Amino acid sequence: MTRSAEQLPTVPENYEQVQPAAKPNLGLLYATAGASAAGGFASDAAARALPALRKSPLGKVLPASLLNRGGDRLRAALEVPKIAHVVEGLTVDAEWHEKFCRVVHATPRPLVPGSSETAVFSGALHSLAFPVAMSVLTRQDFPLPVMGMVHLTNSVQHVMNVAVGEELTATAWTENLRTHRAGTVVDAVVTLTRNDGTVVWAGRSGYLAKGQTAAIAGEGARTSEEEWTDSSLTVPFNAPQQTAQWSLKADTGREYAGVSGDYNPIHLSGPSAKALGMKGAIAHGMYTASRALAATGVPSEVPFSWSVEFAAPVLLPATVAVSVHDDGRREHWNGSRVIAWNPKRNKPHLELVVKPL
Amino acid sequence: MDNIQQNAQQSLRRAVVVAGNRIPFARAGGAHANASNQDMLTAAIDGLVARAGISGERLGAVAGGAVLKHSRDFNLTREAVLGSALDPATPAFDIQMACATGMETVSTISNKIRVGQIEAGIAGGVDSASDAPIAVSEGLRRALLQLQRAKTPTQKLKALKNLRPNDLVPAAPTTGEPRTGLSxxxxxxxxxxxxxxxxxxxxxxxxxxxxxxxxxxxxGFFDDLVTPFKGVSKDNNMRADSTVEKLSTLNPVFGKKLSGEATMTAGNSTPLTDGASAVLITSEDWASEHHLTPMAExxxxxxxxxxxxxxxxxxxxxxxxxxxxxxxxxxxxxxxxxxxxxxxxxxxxxxxxxxxxxxxxxxxxxxxxxxxxxxxxxxxxxxxxxxxxxxxxxxxxxxxxxxxxxxxxxxxxxxxxxxxxxxxxxxxxxxxxxxxxxxxx
CATH class of the missing domain: 3.40.47.10 (Thiolase/Chalcone synthase)
Structure with a gap:
C-alpha cells in the first residue's frame, strides 16, 4: 500500500505564508499563554503559583482572545487565521537528539543500514516542529485559548528519514476548526521539508478547547465525534494482554520538558498543574506517544505513519500498563499497535497505531 | 555427516563432577549482609579446595560470575582465585547469563575438559542482594564523566551546572526487565x-x-556439600515446618493488578538471597590421579x-x-x-x-x-x-x-x-x- 504525495497535507491555497519575525521560543510562548491564564481567568491559586508569569511584560501584549476568557461561550463566529508560518534552517542537533532518545527510551538508528549518519527519531521531529505550530496557535488572531487546550489526537506521516544535522523548513498552520461535544477542535498541521521542497515529515495534531462552543465560520465546520468512535479505547475499557510497564517518576514531565522545550506548567509540578485546573502534573502526551512509538518494531528504513489517540491523562507519578503488538517483524512488518492504560482504575491513556506508508 | 559427528562425539572425553561446595544461602540483609561477592566466592572455592584436597593445585580454569556486580568486580573470579588456596597460576574468567550463570559456567568448564583443553576446573557463581551495587543516577553519572573530561574551570562548572537535586538520588538495582519495565x-x-x-x-x-x-x-546429605560461613551452617530461609495450610494464609504480592485471582505470594516466590557455590569438574584421568571419586558425568x-x-x-x-x-x-x-x-x-x-x-x-x-x-x-x-x-x-x-x-x-x-x-x-x-x-x- 502506497500513499501518494497528494495525501500529505499542504498549505491551503487561500493561506498567506509568512516568516515569523524571530524563531519561535516555546518558553516565551508559554509565558504569554500562561500569563493570560493567570491574569485573565484562572483562580487566585494560579496567580499565586505563577507570579513570574503574571508579572511578565509579555502579559501586556497578550492576544485579546487569550485574555477574554471570562465567558464560557465565544460570541462571535470563529475562524482560524489564514496564515501559515514558515521557519527555515531548522536542524536537529546531535547531542540534543541523543538526550531526547534517552528520555523517551528510543534507540537511535543509522539513516540507512551501514550509514554513519543517524536518522532522527520521528518523535523528535515532532519536537522540532512543535514551536512553529505553537507560534500559530498563540497568534493574536487565533480564536481559541491555548492554555488548557487538550491534545486529543496526533497523526504523523514519516515519509523519509531525516539525518541529524540536516537542514529543514517547517511550515505550520491551523485548519479544520470543528465542534466537538466537549468544545471546539482545531487541527495544527506542520510539514517538514528539505531544501529541494520534498516533504519528509508531516504531523497533524487535534486540540480541543474545552467548553468553547460557538458558531464556526465557513463551510468546513462539522462535528468530530468520529475521533472517539473508531478506536480500541472503548467504554468499558477491555485491557489487552500487558507486555510492559512504564514506571513514571514525578519528574517525568520536567525531564521531557527539558528535551522537548514544552514547558507547559501542567506537566512541570503539582502546584503549577493545579493552578491550571489539573489534578496534578500530567505526563506530556507526546512523551507517552514517543515512548510507545519507540517500543514498536517499526523497521528503520520503512516509511510509516503513526497516529495516536489520547484518552485519560497520565497523572504523575504513575505506573502505566502497556501492551505492544507488532504485526510481523523486519521485512515482514505490517504495522504495530500500542495501548497504554492505568491498571488500577482500568482506564486507557492512549492508543498508538503505526502502519507502513 | 553422521560419521563426522559420531567421530567428533567419540573423540570427546568425559567431564565428571567430583565435588561440590557452597556456603549456606542467607536471606538478603541478614547473615551475609556485610560479605562481598568476592568474600563469598572465595569462601566457596576454598571450601571446595579443602574438601577435594587440591590445595596449591594449578587448575586449567575457574569460571564464575555474579548477576549483581560492582564495576570494581570486573575480574571477580580471578580475584577470588588469587585469594584462595589454589595455585595463583590458575586462570579464571567471569560469565554472566543472569540466573543461568552457574549452569553456563558448568557447561563451559565441562566442554573445555571434553575437548581436551583442560584437565580440571571449577565452575561456580555468587550473588549478593545485600551488598548490591548502588549506582549514581544517570544525570549525576553523566555530569561526573563530563567533569572528568573537563580541562578548564569553566568546563568543569558547565559539567556541574546541569545537575538537579533529583540526580543525587542513587539508582538501586531492580529485578525489572530492561525492555519491558515489568519485574x-x-x-x-x-x-x-x-x-x-x-x-x-x-x-x-x-x-x-x-x-x-x-x-x-x-x-546429613549436605555435610559434604555445604561449608559454614559467618556463623551460618544451614540455609536460613528454610522452614522445616512449612505446610500448604500455613502458606495459604499469605497475601499475594504479584499479579494483583491482573484480572483474576492473584496467587503468587512471598511463600511461593524465591526471596532475595546471598550465597556462593562451586563445583569441581575434571577428566576421569585427573580424578583418579588425585584419588577423587567421580559422582556424575x-x-x-x-x-x-x-x-x-x-x-x-x-x-x-x-x-x-x-x-x-x-x-x-x-x-x-x-x-x-x-x-x-x-x-x-x-x-x-x-x-x-x-x-x-x-x-x-x-x-x-x-x-x-x-x-x-x-x-x-x-x-x-x-x-x-x-x-x-x-x-x-x-x-x-x-x-x-x-x-x-x-x-x-x-x-x-x-x-x-x-x-x-x-x-x-x-x-x-x-x-x-x-x-x-x-x-x-
Missing part, C-alpha cells in the same frame, strides 16, 4: 495466569521444597531463549524449549530421567513449565512435536529441595543444583545398582534458560 514477578504473574496455575499447587511446590530440603539436612547442555518482549512467550518459559531439544539430541525422553531438577524461581514457573510439557497444543504449536513431552513424576522432582527453600543467590544456583544432583545420582546408582540420569532446568532473566543432563558414573 520478574509481574512477568511470571502473566504466565501464571496464562497457564491457570492454582494457588494450592504453588503452595504445594513450596511446602515440598522446604520439607525436602529440611529432610536432606537431617540425614556432565553429559550435555542446551540453552534456549524466548521472545517475551512481545508477550509471545512467558519470561521464564525458555526451559520448556531447551529441555525437549536437549532430550531429542540425546535420544532420551522425560520418562528416562531418574531425577528432575526444575529451578524454583517461583513455584508457578515449575508448574507452568510442567504444564507446557503436558500440553498437546503447546508441544505441537511451539515445539513442533507430534506428541506432548510428557508428565513429570513428582516423586522425582527437586527431591532435596530447591530455590524456594534454599533461596536463590542468582549466579550461585546452578552450582548448588549441579553438585546436589551429582551426589544424589551417585548415591542412587550405588543403591540401585544401575546408572541414573538427571535433568536440570534453570530459567533466567532476559527470557533465557539452560537445561543439562547429568549421568551417574
Amino acid at each position: 520478574m514477578g509481574e512477568h511470571q504473574a502473566l504466565t501464571t495466569q496464562q497457564w491457570g496455575v492454582s494457588r494450592e499447587d504453588q503452595d504445594q511446590i513450596a511446602a515440598s521444597s522446604h520439607q525436602n530440603l529440611a529432610a536432606a539436612y537431617d540425614r 556432565v553429559v550435555d547442555s542446551e540453552a534456549a531463549a524466548v521472545d517475551f518482549v512481545s508477550g509471545n512467550e512467558g519470561l521464564l518459559m525458555a526451559p520448556a524449549y531447551a529441555v525437549p531439544r536437549l532430550l531429542a539430541r540425546q535420544g532420551l525422553t522425560l520418562q528416562d530421567m531418574d531425577l528432575i531438577e526444575i529451578h524454583e524461581a517461583f513455584a508457578s514457573t515449575v508448574l507452568a513449565i510442567m504444564a507446557a510439557w503436558e500440553s498437546e497444543e503447546f508441544c505441537r504449536d511451539r515445539l513442533g512435536l507430534s506428541e506432548p513431552v510428557g508428565t513429570v513424576d513428582r516423586s522425582k522432582l527437586n527431591v532435596n529441595g530447591s530455590s524456594l527453600a534454599a533461596g536463590h543467590p542468582f549466579a550461585a544456583t546452578g552450582g548448588r543444583i549441579v553438585a546436589s544432583t551429582a551426589k544424589e545420582l551417585a548415591a542412587r546408582a550405588k543403591a540401585e545398582g544401575r546408572p541414573q540420569t538427571a535433568l536440570i532446568s534453570v530459567c533466567a532473566a532476559g527470557g533465557q534458560g539452560v537445561a543439562m543432563i547429568l549421568r551417574s558414573v
